[in-house]
Amino acid sequence: MSQDKSFTLDGKTVPYQEGQTIIQAAMAAGHYIPHLCFNPEFKPHGSCKLCTVKANGRQTASCTQQAQPGMVVESDINELNDERRVLLQMLFVEGNHFCPSCEKSGNCQLQATAYELDMMSPHFDQFFPDRPVDASHAEYLLDFNRCILCSLCVRASRDVDGKNVFALSGRGIKSHLIVNAKSGHLADTDFSGSDKAAHVCPVGVILKKRVGFSVPIGQRTFDAQPISATPHPKVKGA
Amino acid sequence: MMTSQTNVHAEYLNPILARRQHNPNDLLQILREAQEQHGYIHTDAIDYLSLELKLPRAKIEGVAGFYSFLYLQPRGEYRVLFSDNITDRMLGNMELLENMCAQLWVEPGKVSEDGLLSIETTSCTGLCDQGPALLVNNIAINRLTPARVSSICELIRERVPLSAWPQEFFAIEDNIRRKDILLGSDFKSGAALSALFQRGADATLQEIKTSKLRGRGGAGFSTGMKWEFCRNAAGDAHYVVCNADEGEPGTFKDRVLLNGYADMVFEGMTLCARVVGAKQGFLYLRGEYRYLLDHLQAVLQRRRQQTLLGTSILGEAGFDFDIEIHLGAGAYVCGEESALIESLEGKRGTPRNRPPFPVTNGYLDRPTVVNNVETFASASLIALNGGAWYAGIGTETSSGTKILSVSGDCERPGLYEYPFGVTVAQVLAECGARDTQAVQVSGASGVCVSADEFERRIAFEDIPTAGAFMVFGQQRDMFEVARNFVHFFAHESCGFCTPCRVGTSLLSNMMDKLANGHGSPYDFAEIEKLNGLLQSTSHCGLGHAACNPVLDTIAKFRPAYEKRLAHKDFVPAFDLDAALSQARQMTGRDDTGAHLERSHESR
Numbered sequence: 077m078s079q080d081k082s083f084t085l086d087g088k089t090v091p092y093q094e095g096q097t098i099i100q101a102a103m104a105a106g107h108y109i110p111h112l113c114f115n116p117e118f119k120p121h122g123s124c125k126l127c128t129v130k131a132n133g134r135q136t137a138s139c140t141q142q143a144q145p146g147m148v149v150e151s152d153i154n155e156l157n158d159e160r161r162v163l164l165q166m167l168f169v170e171g172n173h174f175c176p177s178c179e180k181s182g183n184c185q186l187q188a189t190a191y192e193l194d195m196m197s198p199h200f201d202q203f204f205p206d207r208p209v210d211a212s213h214a215e216y217l218l219d220f221n222r223c224i225l226c227s228l229c230v231r232a233s234r235d236v237d238g239k240n241v242f243a244l245s246g247r248g249i250k251s252h253l254i255v256n257a258k259s260g261h262l263a264d265t266d267f268s269g270s271d272k273a274a275h276v277c278p279v280g281v282i283l284k285k286r287v288g289f290s291v292p293i294g295q296r297t298f299d300a301q302p303i304s305a306t307p308h309p310k311v312k313g314a
Numbered sequence: 315m316m317t318s319q320t321n322v323h324a325e326y327l328n329p330i331l332a333r334r335q336h337n338p339n340d341l342l343q344i345l346r347e348a349q350e351q352h353g354y355i356h357t358d359a360i361d362y363l364s365l366e367l368k369l370p371r372a373k374i375e376g377v378a379g380f381y382s383f384l385y386l387q388p389r390g391e392y393r394v395l396f397s398d399n400i401t402d403r404m405l406g407n408m409e410l411l412e413n414m415c416a417q418l419w420v421e422p423g424k425v426s427e428d429g430l431l432s433i434e435t436t437s438c439t440g441l442c443d444q445g446p447a448l449l450v451n452n453i454a455i456n457r458l459t460p461a462r463v464s465s466i467c468e469l470i471r472e473r474v475p476l477s478a479w480p481q482e483f484f485a486i487e488d489n490i491r492r493k494d495i496l497l498g499s500d501f502k503s504g505a506a507l508s509a510l511f512q513r514g515a516d517a518t519l520q521e522i523k524t525s526k527l528r529g530r531g532g533a534g535f536s537t538g539m540k541w542e543f544c545r546n547a548a549g550d551a552h553y554v555v556c557n558a559d560e561g562e563p564g565t566f567k568d569r570v571l572l573n574g575y576a577d578m579v580f581e582g583m584t585l586c587a588r589v590v591g592a593k594q595g596f597l598y599l600r601g602e603y604r605y606l607l608d609h610l611q612a613v614l615q616r617r618r619q620q621t622l623l624g625t626s627i628l629g630e631a632g633f634d635f636d637i638e639i640h641l642g643a644g645a646y647v648c649g650e651e652s653a654l655i656e657s658l659e660g661k662r663g664t665p666r667n668r669p670p671f672p673v674t675n676g677y678l679d680r681p682t683v684v685n686n687v688e689t690f691a692s693a694s695l696i697a698l699n700g701g702a703w704y705a706g707i708g709t710e711t712s713s714g715t716k717i718l719s720v721s722g723d724c725e726r727p728g729l730y731e732y733p734f735g736v737t738v739a740q741v742l743a744e745c746g747a748r749d750t751q752a753v754q755v756s757g758a759s760g761v762c763v764s765a766d767e768f769e770r771r772i773a774f775e776d777i778p779t780a781g782a783f784m785v786f787g788q789q790r791d792m793f794e795v796a797r798n799f800v801h802f803f804a805h806e807s808c809g810f811c812t813p814c815r816v817g818t819s820l821l822s823n824m825m826d827k828l829a830n831g832h833g834s835p836y837d838f839a840e841i842e843k844l845n846g847l848l849q850s851t852s853h854c855g856l857g858h859a860a861c862n863p864v865l866d867t868i869a870k871f872r873p874a875y876e877k878r879l880a881h882k883d884f885v886p887a888f889d890l891d892a893a894l895s896q897a898r899q900m901t902g903r904d905d906t907g908a909h910l911e912r913s914h915e916s917r
Contacts, residue, residue: 122667123810125851135850140667162847166816200820201887225809243372244662244809245379247645249819251809254379256372258357 083147085109090149098138098149099127103311108304109151110160110189112167112278113226114139116311118235124167124226126160126189161193168198170249171205172221173279179288180280182296186224188303207252212263215285222280223253229282233273241267253281323359326351331366338367339678341660345378346601346643350452353393354385380662380808382436382644383452383601392431392470397447399438399563400754400798401721401784407446410463411435417467431470437646437802438563439602442721442784443489443728451476452604455483484605488570489728492744494715495707496575496691497731503577504622506697510585511630513697519545519589522693524701526713530688531557531649532756532780534712537689543673545590547681554586554595554635555677555684557654561600561646562757563802564782567717568687570729572599572606575691576613580637582690584623585697586683587635595637596677598654601644610639646806647856651684653808664810665854688717688781708734712773716781720745723787730783732772739768747785752792752871757782758799759859762792762866792871793878796863797825803860814857817848821860827887834881842868 082091085102092101097120099109113124120139129138130150138151150156167173167186175181210218225244230253233241241262245254257264267273274282293299297306330347334340344363349355355378364371378384385393396402396411411422415433420426423434441447444456450466453476462483469479490497510518523538544552556579560568571579583595599606614637617623627633640658642648648657652666655677676682685693692714696704705713712734718741721727725746732741742750753763755772756779763770763777770776786795804818824841827833845861852858868875891910898908 120667122853123812125812125853128851137853159847159851162843163812163851166812166820169820170816201823203819224812225815240370240372243370243376245372245376246809247380247382247662248804248807248809249815251815254372254375256370258361258371 080145083143083145083149085149086152090143092143096143098129098131098141098143098147100139101143102138102149102151103308106307109138110193110304111139112185112189112224113228115228115276115278116308118228118231118276121227121231124163124224126163128156128159130156157193161195162199164190164193164195165197165199167224168195169200169202171203171223172207178222178280179283180222182291182293182299184280184298185278185303186222188298188306191298192303203249210255210260210262212259212261213267214263215269216262216267216274217283217285218253218255218262219281219283220253224279225251225253226278228276228278229253229273232276233267233271236272239266239271239273241265241271241273323348323352323356323362327359327362327366331363336366338369339658339660341367341369341374341377342381342643342657343640343660345374345384346641349384353391354388357386377660377662380645381601381642382805384643388425388429390425390429390431391473392476393449393451394431394433394466394470395436395439395449395452396433397437397439397441397445397449398435398798399442399445399802400795401442401564402438402446403794403798404722404790405446407435407458410446410458410460413460414463414467417464418470430473436602436644437561437806438565440560440566440569440600441486442564442566442719444487445721449602452601453484454486454602454605456486486569486573486605487728488574490570490574491720491726491728492730492732494731494733496578496688496695496715496717497729499578499695501575501578501694501698503581503617503620504628506578506581506585506694507622507628509697510588511628515588518585518697521696521701522589525696525704526701526711527689527692527696527704528712528774529686530692530716530780531686532562532760532778534774534778537685537693540673540683540685541586541589543671544681544683547674549674549680551594551678551680552587552590552592553677553680553682554583554590554592555651555654555658555672555682556583556595556597556637556687556690557649557651557684558603558687559598559600559642559646559649559654560603560687561649561806562759562780562782563799564719564721564754564757564784565780566719566721567729567781569603569606571687571691571717572603572610576610577617578691578694579687580613580617580690581622582685582693582697583637584627584635585693586685586690588633590681590683592683593634593636595635596658597637597639598648598658599639599641600649601642604641607639607641614639645808646802647808647854650854650856653854654684655682662808664808665856686780709771709773709775711775716772716779718772718779718783719781720783720785722785723747723750723790724785734773735771737769737771738763738777741772741783742768742785745785747787749788750785751788751790752786752795754784754786754795754863755779755782757784758802759855759862762795762863762870764870791874792867793825793828793874796867797822797829799863800825800860803856807856807860811851811853811857813848813851814853814860817844817852817857818860820844821848821864823887825864828875828878830887830889831878831880832885832887832889833875833879834884835879836884838868838875838879 111127122140127138207220446458527537528534648663653663657663804822809815
């Protein structure tokens with residue numbers, strides 16, 4: 077490893093390969109930077125802003141910022157964690173997130189990240205948007221109430237499955253997920269449970285039916301250990 | 315399978331698709347033209363376009379859903395949109411809107427039961443010097459009065475086609491009040507291109523650099539450097555884009571430049587094309603200026619006949635360049651250059667991750683220059699008169715002149731061109747503003763200047779501006795000014811990043827809470843906290859700027875906020891009595907028994 081292909085993350089030296097962004101290199105080296113729309117299997121997107129770090133003193137999304145030799149990156153500091161907590165609160169009030177009754181509880185990255193960052197309340201007034209669920213598909217349920225607009229399903233369906241089952245429509249606070257059917261129903265798309273898109277939702281929008289509670293709450297991924305200690309399965313060292 | 319239903323749509327879509335050569339990059343233009351034919355974008359039309367353009371229908375719906383002026387549901391034969399900038403408000407637009415709704419028996423935002431019309435508000439339409447203004451089926455009408463509103467109601471009721479409405483309704487004025495080197499120039503089409511041929515492309519670029527011309531969209535990047543970066547960037551094609559998506563509230567200079575000085579603008583683009591080696595240019599015109607389209611197409615056509623565009627321009631073999639006009643469809647964020655390029659490519663107008671910048675990775679991922687309308691017009695002047703001449707005007711770091719769009723509380727609103735360095739006070743004196751409380755320079759995202767700062771100068775080194783100059787007299791409530799801008803940003807947020815998507819909505823809710831008399835120092839602190847987050851974590855300039863109007867007015871007009879902090883301690887925004895309004899409407903009751911005592915009001 078050449079001397080100049082590394083940066084520091086909160087004082088620890090992190091090696092990187094040419095073209096890697098900060099979070100890609102950090103995760104490969106076993107470090108955790110909070111994130112939701114980033115998934116190491118996909119091209120960085122940069123929309124949730126949870127992964128915001130200070131790179132050489134300037135705030136930037138670590139998923140889209142290319143690593144540079146000798147860069148000084150700060151991530152786990154109060155100032156940034158305070159901001160991340162507010163971003164999480166924004167995501168919670170924007171949708172309808174009722175963790176105790178959610179099938180994804182314990183496996184949900186939004187919930188786990190909120191625990192990680194000690195988010196104790198949603199703080200802001202709830203928006204309570206009206207987002208009907210789509211139960212049309214025989215095997216899968218879409219509960220849009222929990223959508224955080226990370227677009228991972230859009231990217232997976234388009235880039236991996238070659239199908240374009242999902243897309244974003246609307247603008248601003250009215251942005252929302254749609255499916256590729258005139259009826260607007262998942263059952264009328266070519267969606268299949270074997271699609272990559274069926275398995276990338278970080279929250280509880282895309283759910284396989286009839287297995288919601290087959291693993292009891294208390295025995296799920298993030299029940300055992302915090303998200304910061306649970307590397308993505310596709311990342312080296314996991 | 316073609317059903318007769320689809321045939322209805324194929325009939326008007328086929329000519330559009332043929333004209334657009336079935337190019338999926340023209341999706342936004344195709345949708346816009348389809349809507350002009352059918353009034354809205356029918357679900358069967360999406361099916362047909364999906365088939366013909368080989369695009370997923372969800373993508374088409376996603377694009378249509380992004381733009382305010384595109385409708386996926388019927389919005390009436392007559393779609394009325396009242397411009398809702400603060401200057402329209404000051405001229406009484408809301409009273410006129412209510413008046414029109416009452417006359418036509420329709421609720422704002424809803425389609426009338428007979429499907430005849432809808433009435434809504436829209437962001438600033440760029441007619442602040444002759445407001446209040448509205449758009450009917452995207453065509454602009456200025457100088458609204460109660461009488462004009464009544465006439466419009468009558469015309470709609472009688473179903474008179476828009477083409478047969480009185481021409482004076484559509485007589486948009488230029489209102490040029492002060493001319494300098496640009497507005498006062500006696501420009502002859504082709505003159506700048508002749509100068510280019512005499513001098514050569516390299517020397518012309520040098521003149522642009524010598525002139526120290528900086529981008530007129532507000533950011534002030536060196537035009538010469540931008541052209542040079544683009545010219546030096548590798549790519550199998552280069553593009554020139556003119557940003558005429560003049561959406562910043564209070565700005566309307568590009569409207570006038572494109573109406574009266576289009577040759578200078580197109581010629582500037584052509585100069586740039588020669589310098590960077592582009593064969594294709596685009597004018598991205600905001601949808602609110604749809605009424606300028608025919609005029610601009612005619613100017614382009616004439617320039618082609620004069621061999622100022624097309625193949626072998628002015629007989630120069632190998633110098634081929636043409637310009638296509640793309641219209642926006644009601645999305646302020648597309649004024650951001652990378653969002654504009656997404657929109658040009660027929661996509662949702664979401665700003666890209668930068669770097670890379672458009673000069674290397676722009677339209678279709680190729681090197682692209684994006685400049686403001688006024689920048690290209692200035693480039694024509696520089697090609698004619700030389701860079702040293704231009705650099706001698708204005709200040710050391712802000713060369714040349716700036717066109718200001720003056721509106722609000724003054725006697726002579728309109729366009730004022732000054733050499734950079736002019737003081738706010740001088741502009742106020744010349745536009746006939748008296749007893750001025752504040753000036754909002756450069757629109758909602760700009761700077762609010764208070765009376766003790768009127769000796770400050772319009773220049774990149776002091777008050778940079780894209781041109782808006784909104785004047786507020788002593789009688790105006792600066793809190794309401796800021797609240798109008800905050801609502802504007804919430805409406806125009808693209809929704810891509812969390813802080814801007816949710817933060818701008820939270821911010822407008824908090825400002826509304828203060829306006830509704832439920833404010834306390836707690837809310838004030840919350841507003842300041844949100845502003846900090848928007849500034850530090852947003853994806854693009856819209857989010858960064860969304861807090862400017864609030865931060866500025868808090869700093870300079872704090873009493874306007876303090877008088878709204880009616881409560882010492884926190885009070886919830888939730889209004890129990892207001893929550894009953896739907897029930898009151900359904901039961902037709904409005905007596906005291908149908909109201910809850912508003913307990914917190916009595917504190």
